[in-house]
Amino acid sequence: MVRETEVNQKDQTILEFRNVFKTFPKSLHPSIQDISLQIRKGDIFGIIGTTGAGKSTLLRFANLLETPDSGKVFFESEDISSLNGKELREHRSRVGMVFQQSHLVLNRKVFDNIALPLKASGWNSADIKHRVTELLSLIGLEDKINSYPSQLSGGQKQRVGIARAIANHPTLLLCDEPTSALDPETTRSILSLLKDIHEKFSITILIVTHEMNVVREICDSVAVLEKGKLIESGSVYSLFADPSQEITRKLTGNVFNYSIPEETLARTNGRILRIVLKNEIATEPILGKVIRATNIVPNIIHSKIEYIGGKPIGVFYLETDLDDQAETIRSAFVRYGAFVEEIFK
Template sequence: MVWKEEVNSNFENILEFRNVSKAFPRSQHPAISDISLSVKKGGIFGIIGTTGAGKSTLLRFANLLESPDTGNVFFEGKDISFLSGKELREHRSKVGMVFQQSHLVLNRKVFDNIALPLKAAGWTKEQIQRRVQELLKLIGLEEKIHSYPNQLSGGQKQRVGIARAIANHPRLLLCDEPTSALDPETTRSILSLLKSIHKKFGITIVIVTHEMEVVREICDSVAVVEKGKLIELGSAYSLFADPSQEITKKLTGAVLDHSIPEETLARTTGRILKVVLKDEVATEPILAKVIRATNYVPNILHSKIEYISGKPIGVFYLETERDESSTETIRSAFARYGAQVEEVYR
């Protein structure tokens, strides 16, 4: 069945995949298997998964660098699944792409690399000059305008790649593992640049990554893909705070690993409670309220607060007396105040 929709300037979803599938020869499983999901206009959407999960293939459906075998892809309410020729070129001018290795033309200077899509779109020399200088200022590389790619660091190359991707004022920016080859400090600077571009220009960003720190730092919503299938979908906060699938728990677990150090655990003699505080509850003095309500003062063994999409998740471990009665009293009090509590067994 072919879906037909009129383009609506008030569309909520800038990108939509409907039952898309794709198989490659000699692959053990389909690259993409009957995936349906929508990307809201103006957000930062992450696609995560292990190596070979199919996330990059799904991303490339958005600009038809890969085409689905079955299903349909919609951009701004229009079915783009079968575009070719001039229509395909026009569509790609609205969708920028940042690659893992920047993909700069090595024998062209920074100016010419950024100018490539503008020349293809027929901009005048004066327009190109102004736009390239604008972009170089945005990425903080004005002094590199006449440098060649091999004279740049990895982070600088990626900045130039980002500038080239947004040169033509796209409405959607695709990022395929844009920080995987970078050190942590450079990664943070690239994420900061992407967030700045998103805020300044209102560009919708879809980012493929296996780095959970990237998801935690930049994404609003996230899709988890495994062996070509959509496993889980939701806000970045919900996927870290309440992952429902084992693969999601494995992917996000390293970021929110708040287990008790073995040295601390060896010194305990009582019962141990793990307390998780989410959303507004994480900012309230829950422990003080519990102490006042129960007259018990548990021993704090370990605690930490993380922020996902600017929202807190608090996790701490308490040691209580060995008797079941006092432990249950404390557990019930935490639950009344909105915390999640479970006993940790050695």
């Protein structure tokens, strides 16, 4: 008998990679090595890693633009690993895809580019016109309906590409480095659009990126890949607040610099403690509680607070002159739920 909790968990998973491998011809190392990963329905899930980590290959397993050499891919609990013909076409109609470059048909107008998947699915002309008009309003390009791709900016092209990807009402949207060729302001507008689409249409989004700011801005959960292997996965907050692997610390360090400035460190003479406050603890007056509990007022030499997914992470550095003071302060912070470590010059 299947327990209710198992049924609920199964219902929540829209995409699963199970022990998937992939090696390309002439490659010395597998692009994907024994990766197992579940994507929950309704999530915005990020896959990050450096160049060559296997991110895009894993993403393309979801619509079988790439097929694993071994292992299984499940979509809404169905094994899709070996689909072909009509079944494959039907599956791809439920999975939209946004590419790094918009991949628009250059000799077709914006209307026709968005209408392409609808025509392929047999929609009638009236429904196509209604849907394309609706999507142009969503992406804010109603006035570009008769424009050609060459007449659009990079951000506008990507918006049209997104509209085309969701035209057929997919339940899963794949995004392969959708902002890497865009400037920061346009990147923010594209991420805002993706969040609007996620909220309005309840589309699960799987996004590949090497930009940690993208992960921080839009994702609920994330997986870290390195050299074809899954290094760690979890909520975006936990990734930034408590990364367990060195590669993850390097990736997140570009967004949230936990280190103390060298010039500040050079001016210190005592023992330096690094205090990290996560989750609800970061909103409480922990420092005041420690001072009252220990009757010690340490020197705060550096501090920073960031918000990830609307939740705070606080980091600050204290200097104490005496060894017994450092141990007393350390114990007090730990008692209140903080993470504490000593920093050595």
